[in-house]
Amino acid sequence: MSEIDFEKMGGLIPAVLQDEDSGEVLMVGFMNSESYTMTLRTGYATFYSRTRNKLWTKGETSGNRARVVSAATDCDRDTVLLRVRMEGAGVICHQGTRSCFNESVPVDVPAASEGAAR
Amino acid sequence: MSEIDFEKMGGLIPAVLQDEDSGEVLMVGFMNSESYTMTLRTGYATFYSRTRNKLWTKGETSGNRARVVSAATDCDRDTVLLRVRMEGAGVICHQGTRSCFNESVPVDVPAASEGAAR
Numbered sequence: 001m002s003e004i005d006f007e008k009m010g011g012l013i014p015a016v017l018q019d020e021d022s023g024e025v026l027m028v029g030f031m032n033s034e035s036y037t038m039t040l041r042t043g044y045a046t047f048y049s050r051t052r053n054k055l056w057t058k059g060e061t062s063g064n065r066a067r068v069v070s071a072a073t074d075c076d077r078d079t080v081l082l083r084v085r086m087e088g089a090g091v092i093c094h095q096g097t098r099s100c101f102n103e104s105v106p107v108d109v110p111a112a113s114e115g116a117a118r
Numbered sequence: 119m120s121e122i123d124f125e126k127m128g129g130l131i132p133a134v135l136q137d138e139d140s141g142e143v144l145m146v147g148f149m150n151s152e153s154y155t156m157t158l159r160t161g162y163a164t165f166y167s168r169t170r171n172k173l174w175t176k177g178e179t180s181g182n183r184a185r186v187v188s189a190a191t192d193c194d195r196d197t198v199l200l201r202v203r204m205e206g207a208g209v210i211c212h213q214g215t216r217s218c219f220n221e222s223v224p225v226d227v228p229a230a231s232e233g234a235a236r
Contacts, residue, residue: 008168014132014146014197023141028132028197043227050126068225074218075211079132079146081219093193100192101199107186109161 005078006033013079017045017058017092020069020083026092027100029058036080043068045082063088123196124151131197135163135176135210137217138187138201144210145218147176154198161186163200181206 006013011033017026029047031039035055038046045066046057059065066084073080086092093100124131129151135144147165149157153173156164163184164175177183184202191198204210211218 016134016143016146018143025134025136025143025199027192028134028146028199039225040223041226043225068227071223071225072219073221073223074145075213075220076218077221080223081143081146095193100194101190102193103191103195105158105189105191105198107157107161107189108159109186 003077004033004036004073004080005076006036008076008078012048012050015039015045015047015080015082017066017082017084019098020085024099025101026066026084026086026098031080039068039082040071045084058092059088064091066092121195122151122154122191122198123194124154126194126196130166130168133157133163133165133198133200135184135200135202138203142217143219144184144202144204144216149198157186157200158189163202176210177206182209184210 004013012030015029015031019026030050032048035046035048044057045068046055049056057065065087067087068082068084070083071080091098122131130148133147133149137144148168150166153164153166162175163186164173167174183205185205186200186202188201189198209216
């Protein structure tokens with residue numbers, strides 16, 4: 001637990017949830033040391049709510065819990081990637097969708113780089 | 119641009135980079151409004167370094183740039199997911215790996231939930 005760098009962002013790290021099967025990125029939440037420890041010990045993603053100032057386990061009321069299959073941290077040890085399988089209805093977003101990332105943002109791709117995909 | 123909630127975290131949002139082809143989560147960085155705008159306008163992932171207090175474009179020296187294929191924000195509009203194709207040597211981590219998430223973290227999966235994958 002102590003190997004994660006929580007100090008860089010005032011006690012919090014971003015946690016990325018990725019669907020184990022589809023590879024889809026489902027959501028990003030924040031964890032403090034306590035919710036991170038709880039996540040690893042219970043096997044269910046638990047976050048720290050910055051707006052409500054409390055811990056919350058994903059799906060604690062809806063039943064749509066995110067069961068952690070595997071976890072990894074990055075080279076800076078200041079973020080965590082959780083590969084999960086959704087339980088319940090399989091939706092992670094309060095809007096009823098499989099992923100929270102549903103709002104497309106337009107990107108200006110320079111014409112010169114078109115076709116130079118690799 | 120103004121539709122992103124930068125205020126929630128003191129001017130920054132986490133940005134998740136995901137490989138467009140493999141679905142692999144490559145890294146998480148932070149963007150301020152300026153680097154976010156630059157990312158969308160140039161089509162290359164540009165971050166705000168919290169430790170160096172400056173903007174940096176991924177691969178600006180190595181050539182391993184992350185070309186943005188598509189972008190989406192989430193239901194809270196406080197994080198962004200970028201699907202990218204790596205250029206150059208195709209490695210994103212300064213340690214020379216395809217992804218920055220290489221440090222496995224053990225998870226205690228309760229015995230009762232074994233086999234209850236869905």
